[in-house]
Amino acid sequence: MSETVYIETSILGYLTARPSRDIVVAANIEVTKEWWNTRRGDFQLYSSQAVVKETSQGGEHLIYASE
Numbered sequence: 926m927s928e929t930v931y932i933e934t935s936i937l938g939y940l941t942a943r944p945s946r947d948i949v950v951a952a953n954i955e956v957t958k959e960w961w962n963t964r965r966g967d968f969q970l971y972s973s974q975a976v977v978k979e980t981s982q983g984g985e986h987l988i989y990a991s992e
Contacts, residue, residue, distance in 0.1 A: 930968040934979050936961075 939957035942950070 927967060927969050930965075930970055932970050932972045932976065934976050937976070937980050 935953075936957060939954045940961055942954050945951045945954060
């Protein structure tokens with residue numbers, strides 16, 4: 926059985942974010958997308974109802990939710 930990883934709001938925000946000139950945000954976007962494309966299959970992913978609710982609202986708060 927594979928390990929589990931909790932997917933919180935900022936992960937989804939970085940996956941759907943537009944390119945950023947902010948070097949920290951740009952790095953977070955790149956690392957998140959790289960992990961998502963190369964490692965997500967190694968884990969069982971799960972999230973919460975709160976994350977589903979928050980992401981359904983969309984907007985800039987997704988990227989900065991954990992900052």
